[in-house]
Amino acid sequence: MSNRVTIVDVAAKAGVAISSVSSALNNRPGVSEDTRRRIVEAARELGFVPSLRGRSLSAKRAFTVGLVVHRDPYVLESDPFFGSFIGGIETVLDPRGYALILQMGSEPVETLDRYRSLAANRRVDGVFISDLGVDDPRIALVQELGLPAVGVNADPGFPLAAVRQSHVEGIRELVEHLVGLGHTRFAHVTGPHEFIHAGQRQRAWSDALEAAGLPVGDIVEGDFTYEGGVAAADRLLAGRAPDERPTAVMCSNDLSAIGFLGRAGELGIRVPDDLSVAGFDGIELGSYVRPMLTTVATTPRLLGVEAARLLLETINGTAVVDIDIEPARLVVRSSTGPAPQPR
Amino acid sequence: MSNRVTIVDVAAKAGVAISSVSSALNNRPGVSEDTRRRIVEAARELGFVPSLRGRSLSAKRAFTVGLVVHRDPYVLESDPFFGSFIGGIETVLDPRGYALILQMGSEPVETLDRYRSLAANRRVDGVFISDLGVDDPRIALVQELGLPAVGVNADPGFPLAAVRQSHVEGIRELVEHLVGLGHTRFAHVTGPHEFIHAGQRQRAWSDALEAAGLPVGDIVEGDFTYEGGVAAADRLLAGRAPDERPTAVMCSNDLSAIGFLGRAGELGIRVPDDLSVAGFDGIELGSYVRPMLTTVATTPRLLGVEAARLLLETINGTAVVDIDIEPARLVVRSSTGPAPQPR
DNA sequence: TAATTTCACCGAAACGTTTCGGTAACAAAC
DNA sequence: GTTTGTTACCGAAACGTTTCGGTGAAATTA
Numbered sequence: 001m002s003n004r005v006t007i008v009d010v011a012a013k014a015g016v017a018i019s020s021v022s023s024a025l026n027n028r029p030g031v032s033e034d035t036r037r038r039i040v041e042a043a044r045e046l047g048f049v050p051s052l053r054g055r056s057l058s059a060k061r062a063f064t065v066g067l068v069v070h071r072d073p074y075v076l077e078s079d080p081f082f083g084s085f086i087g088g089i090e091t092v093l094d095p096r097g098y099a100l101i102l103q104m105g106s107e108p109v110e111t112l113d114r115y116r117s118l119a120a121n122r123r124v125d126g127v128f129i130s131d132l133g134v135d136d137p138r139i140a141l142v143q144e145l146g147l148p149a150v151g152v153n154a155d156p157g158f159p160l161a162a163v164r165q166s167h168v169e170g171i172r173e174l175v176e177h178l179v180g181l182g183h184t185r186f187a188h189v190t191g192p193h194e195f196i197h198a199g200q201r202q203r204a205w206s207d208a209l210e211a212a213g214l215p216v217g218d219i220v221e222g223d224f225t226y227e228g229g230v231a232a233a234d235r236l237l238a239g240r241a242p243d244e245r246p247t248a249v250m251c252s253n254d255l256s257a258i259g260f261l262g263r264a265g266e267l268g269i270r271v272p273d274d275l276s277v278a279g280f281d282g283i284e285l286g287s288y289v290r291p292m293l294t295t296v297a298t299t300p301r302l303l304g305v306e307a308a309r310l311l312l313e314t315i316n317g318t319a320v321v322d323i324d325i326e327p328a329r330l331v332v333r334s335s336t337g338p339a340p341q342p343r
Numbered sequence: 344m345s346n347r348v349t350i351v352d353v354a355a356k357a358g359v360a361i362s363s364v365s366s367a368l369n370n371r372p373g374v375s376e377d378t379r380r381r382i383v384e385a386a387r388e389l390g391f392v393p394s395l396r397g398r399s400l401s402a403k404r405a406f407t408v409g410l411v412v413h414r415d416p417y418v419l420e421s422d423p424f425f426g427s428f429i430g431g432i433e434t435v436l437d438p439r440g441y442a443l444i445l446q447m448g449s450e451p452v453e454t455l456d457r458y459r460s461l462a463a464n465r466r467v468d469g470v471f472i473s474d475l476g477v478d479d480p481r482i483a484l485v486q487e488l489g490l491p492a493v494g495v496n497a498d499p500g501f502p503l504a505a506v507r508q509s510h511v512e513g514i515r516e517l518v519e520h521l522v523g524l525g526h527t528r529f530a531h532v533t534g535p536h537e538f539i540h541a542g543q544r545q546r547a548w549s550d551a552l553e554a555a556g557l558p559v560g561d562i563v564e565g566d567f568t569y570e571g572g573v574a575a576a577d578r579l580l581a582g583r584a585p586d587e588r589p590t591a592v593m594c595s596n597d598l599s600a601i602g603f604l605g606r607a608g609e610l611g612i613r614v615p616d617d618l619s620v621a622g623f624d625g626i627e628l629g630s631y632v633r634p635m636l637t638t639v640a641t642t643p644r645l646l647g648v649e650a651a652r653l654l655l656e657t658i659n660g661t662a663v664v665d666i667d668i669e670p671a672r673l674v675v676r677s678s679t680g681p682a683p684q685p686r
Numbered sequence: 687t688a689a690t691t692t693c694a695c696c697g698a699a700a701c702g703t704t705t706c707g708g709t710a711a712c713a714a715a716c
Numbered sequence: 717g718t719t720t721g722t723t724a725c726c727g728a729a730a731c732g733t734t735t736c737g738g739t740g741a742a743a744t745t746a
Contacts, residue, residue, distance in 0.1 A: 004465075006732055017696045022734060032694060052464040053400045054732025057701045062396070064444070087447050094446075094457075099466060101407070102445040103437075104430050114437075121395040122347075123442060226631045259631060266633060288569045288602060290609060349702055360726045365704060375724060397702030400731045 014042040066124035070111035088304025119145040166327040168204040170296035173330035175208035182339035186217035187246035189232040229259025254279035272337030292333035357385040409467035413454035431647025462488040509670040511547040513639035516673035518551035525682035529560035530589035532575040572602025597622035615680030635676035
């Protein structure tokens with residue numbers, strides 16, 4: 001455990017004051033090109049790495065940002081979002097010397113406490129707020145705490161900086177795709193109504209159908225899980241005559257769509273011959289199940305990249321505007337097809 | 344942005360020296376019960392929270408530990424392990440004032456760099472090493488860096504502290520279960536050979552079969568993905584006569600077992616009537632697919648709990664021994680059944 | 687040559703803790 | 717009544733940076 005080399009060592013070796021070392025290494029003016037070179041060389045030879053702790057205390061910064069996910073582990077497990085989202089965040093954070101602290105709160109109350117304690121001891125300089133809920137209490141909390149934050153896929157009118165990926169284009173494309181295939185009886189399986197993105201997707205679906213002059217059809221509440229898709233299939237399909245069933249169903253995420261597909265198969269309903277099913281997300285699994293799942297593909301990694309960029313700017317106090325990334329797009333695979341011919 | 348209340352404010356308010364405040368608040372001796380109360384009261388009234396940065400600099404600690412995940416995002420997405428593992432880690436870290444920094448490196452080289460930079464600026468006090476590879480370079484690296492570390496599911500002889508969950512009991516149970524059902528032709532779909540746990544599972548499988556006096560059968564290499572399960576099913580089942588096929592297959596994780604199941608169905612092979620399939624992990628999805636997947640269930644959350652406890656002890660220099668948690672156990676569901684009768 | 691500006695460089699303070707040696711005050715022992 | 721011991725408390729240093737005011741010397745101007 002050889003003792004760490006500090007700025008004092010570098011100063012000694014280069015024969016200058018430590019303030020000069022600091023200036024030189026941070027590219028500040030006031031140090032001649034000649035001594036700057038000498039200092040840089042000394043630092044290199046000694047293998048000097050500025051101590052994060054010293055910088056942190058002096059700069060009143062943690063050089064860390066936080067992400068608190070408030071989902072129960074199972075949903076997290078099977079959700080494509082966070083892996084890629086975090087990966088995207090990393091690519092921005094790392095080059096700028098920032099790191100990500102991840103916390104998990106299964107209970108909403110617990111989540112708030114996590115934010116509170118992150119702020120109390122200034123462990124992070126800012127936080128991401130994902131999985132926004134309706135009237136999400138975290139918004140007021142970060143405002144009260146004066147904690148820089150960016151929201152992910154927030155509704156319009158969100159009072160903090162936000163990064164968004166629009167779902168309306170993709171869902172409209174999906175509806176047009178289905179309408180073009182001759183479907184007229186639709187259904188939608190939502191996510192839990194406490195999440196705003198569940199409502200966002202449902203609204204986009206309904207709007208697109210209305211715009212096409214077609215009836216919106218059944219709306220049943222799901223829960224974003226495989227199991228929820230199975231249950232929704234039971235509600236919408238079991239015990240109904242073929243001409244009373246919807247012929248095209250959108251589930252609000254891929255995992256529940258896959259569950260829906262599975263249950264439909266068990267009920268003897270052929271996809272896509274008797275029924276078209278689509279999801280939302282674009283998880284890899286969807287391209288491996290049979291039939292392959294038609295879906296609206298999002299790009300969580302890109303969302304993470306922009307969210308991180310935005311958060312760092314917010315922390316630096318740079319004037320920032322919300323960021324909209326390219327909309328989610330329809331990906332047609334084999335779980336959707338022509339509407340069955342009535343006979 | 345009201346200025347933060349520091350230990351100086353507390354000292355002033357209580358009319359004592361700051362060193363006394365520090366002693367009082369950290370329950371060190373040398374301060375009378377009377378003034379201790381006065382100090383605690385003053386701290387409470389002012390809402391004093393000790394600055395992590397100050398403590399960090401003084402104590403030469405980051406109060407943070409690191410986890411570097413070196414998987415590509417997709418595997419991470421669908422892997423049950425990390426969500427629960429991290430959840431377990433959190434429950435130990437949080438009460439002790441520690442936090443978790445999560446980093447992702449898709450390339451192995453990149454991963455090493457992450458560890459290096461975490462250590463260079465002392466961002467963490469210790470790290471987890473999961474997904475151990477054969478001759479994993481991270482072992483030498485943390486030793487060279489003097490970075491406290493604990494390995495997760497390491498092989499015997501691992502030179503650092505380690506926490507392990509044995510898979511041999513569960514896999515032996517699985518083999519006994521299958522043998523009891525009359526199976527005699529087996530096959531195993533491994534994980535990528537560069538991961539030690541792939542080898543561990545395969546060895547447990549082979550050993551149990553040999554112990555039962557039965558032929559080990561085919562071993563094909565998979566990759567822990569759904570897709571890999573599909574491919575393995577093609578290799579093992581497609582174009583083979585029923586009496587040349589294995590009748591019982593273990594895939595080395597659930598996701599690939601589910602892929603295997605799906606492909607078997609497409610090939611017209613009924614599970615469990617014609618073929619028994621089992622997985623390993625115990626992910627929730629396995630209990631939703633039909634047939635429900637028989638598996639050997641691990642407890643990643645518990646593994647996270649113990650790994651975190653062990654890491655903190657290692658950091659504190661407390662004498663530590665490796666921890667073995669309860670073995671993974673067989674969970675029989677409906678994807679395994681009696682061996683088909685030859686006729 | 688004297689006054690002024692510019693510039694490289696330095697020393698010290700500040701960030702907020704913990705720790706350690708020291709010092710009064712007072713009690714117990716000889 | 718001096719010694720010894722104990723206790724409560726204090727001041728200052730240390731952790732490793734950045735920043736800011738200051739100083740001397742060289743360069744510019746008058």
